[in-house]
Amino acid sequence: MRKPDQCEKEKGCNNNMVNKGMMKTRKGLWSPEEDEKLMNYMLRNGHGCWTDIARNAGLQRCGKSCRLRWINYLRPDLKRGAFSPQEQDIIIHLHSVLGNRWSQIAARLPGRTDNEIKNFWNSMIKKRLKTNKSDVSTISQNDSIGDFCVDASREIIREHGMFMSIHDHEIMINCMDSSLTSTTTTSSSITNNLMFMNGHDQFDHLPPLVLDKINCDSNGGSSLLNISSCLDQGVYGDVLEVPYMFNMVNDNTNPELGNRVIEEINANATFDHHELDNKTTHHVNHHFNGGSDGDIKVEEVVGFGNHWQGESYRIGEWDLEGFFANVSSIPYLDF
DNA sequence: AAAACTATCAACCGCTCCGGG
DNA sequence: ACCCGGAGCGGTTGATAGTTT
Numbered sequence: 065m066r067k068p069d070q071c072e073k074e075k076g077c078n079n080n081m082v083n084k085g086m087m088k089t090r091k092g093l094w095s096p097e098e099d100e101k102l103m104n105y106m107l108r109n110g111h112g113c114w115t116d117i118a119r120n121a122g123l124q125r126c127g128k129s130c131r132l133r134w135i136n137y138l139r140p141d142l143k144r145g146a147f148s149p150q151e152q153d154i155i156i157h158l159h160s161v162l163g164n165r166w167s168q169i170a171a172r173l174p175g176r177t178d179n180e181i182k183n184f185w186n187s188m189i190k191k192r193l194k195t196n197k198s199d200v201s202t203i204s205q206n207d208s209i210g211d212f213c214v215d216a217s218r219e220i221i222r223e224h225g226m227f228m229s230i231h232d233h234e235i236m237i238n239c240m241d242s243s244l245t246s247t248t249t250t251s252s253s254i255t256n257n258l259m260f261m262n263g264h265d266q267f268d269h270l271p272p273l274v275l276d277k278i279n280c281d282s283n284g285g286s287s288l289l290n291i292s293s294c295l296d297q298g299v300y301g302d303v304l305e306v307p308y309m310f311n312m313v314n315d316n317t318n319p320e321l322g323n324r325v326i327e328e329i330n331a332n333a334t335f336d337h338h339e340l341d342n343k344t345t346h347h348v349n350h351h352f353n354g355g356s357d358g359d360i361k362v363e364e365v366v367g368f369g370n371h372w373q374g375e376s377y378r379i380g381e382w383d384l385e386g387f388f389a390n391v392s393s394i395p396y397l398d399f
Numbered sequence: 400a401a402a403a404c405t406a407t408c409a410a411c412c413g414c415t416c417c418g419g420g
Numbered sequence: 421a422c423c424c425g426g427a428g429c430g431g432t433t434g435a436t437a438g439t440t441t
Binding site: 402403404405408409410413415417418419 | 422428429430431435436437439440441
């Protein structure tokens with residue numbers, strides 16, 4: 065924690081008055097009096113321009129500092145205390161999908177802040193780095209820290225016995241974490257698993273990850289997620305639905321649910337259209353839902369690279385609201 | 400008992416994005 | 421089209437509490 069102090073030049077705060085030297089702002093820890101002032105003001109007046117809030121609440125703080133204090137500490141809906149095991153699992157899983165997008169992860173954990181989650185994750189990684197010191201020393205020159213973190217993430221998931229198979233986990237990491245340019249051997253298998261289906265209207269606009277799941281082989285492939293965990297713990301948001309949804313499709317233990325999801329997809333899916341870079345052509349006989357629903361020809365193999373970084377692939381663009389509005393049985397997180 | 404070490408977490412910093420003028 | 425300011429994000433810092441030596 066930092067000592068409260070005064071600063072004349074408020075670095076990092078672009079408060080107009082501060083920059084003009086019209087006002088000295090405090091930095092460092094918030095006093096109880098400051099907390100009370102901000103809390104009272106926010107409860108009375110609600111959100112607005114943070115610079116105005118800082119001024120009107122009688123605080124010698126920049127708006128940015130007020131915002132941070134409110135979001136991370138004073139907000140009434142904040143959850144206190146340590147993360148529950150479920151929350152930890154969700155964080156680990158979401159991180160494997162989203163990477164260091166703390167705000168997006170926090171958005172899926174009600175009552176938790178991005179700062180909290182970031183701190184939790186960093187301390188967890190530190191612990192792991194300590195326990196795996198030998199592993200760290202074996203990172204080759206060609207390996208990036210990113211690769212190492214991905215490995216660590218995989219290992220965490222393996223230990224926790226969580227949702228995904230390693231294969232699927234790799235796919236999701238590589239698809240969704242735009243910061244990674246993995247050079248691991250998984251890339252080629254990922255390439256071979258990203259399929260783009262032509263000739264079937266309802267699949268024309270599906271992102272490759274979805275198509276990959278549809279295309280899982282008729283022997284069952286690898287089940288993406290544990291369906292019972294999914295339903296017990298609740299999952300929502302604009303990122304996870306797709307894999308969870310397709311696990312439902314592929315879940316042999318609950319064919320009824322799978323069929324229902326398929327129906328919902330056919331009826332409601334309105335995925336954004338993405339232009340895909342087609343590199344090679346493959347023809348794969350697809351056995352949807354164990355092959356009982358007929359074959360689907362996969363015309364194109366989508367090359368894997370930095371697609372997810374560009375305009376075409378951005379997390380959160382999949383419009384599944386319509387779908388989920390109609391799948392009322394999927395619960396929301398609320399620990 | 401005290402020094403050293405470690406974990407936690409509040410807060411800062413620099414940056415990007417976006418909307419308004 | 422450009423500039424400016426506010427909001428928000430992720431990385432980092434550093435104080436403090438707890439633990440170990």
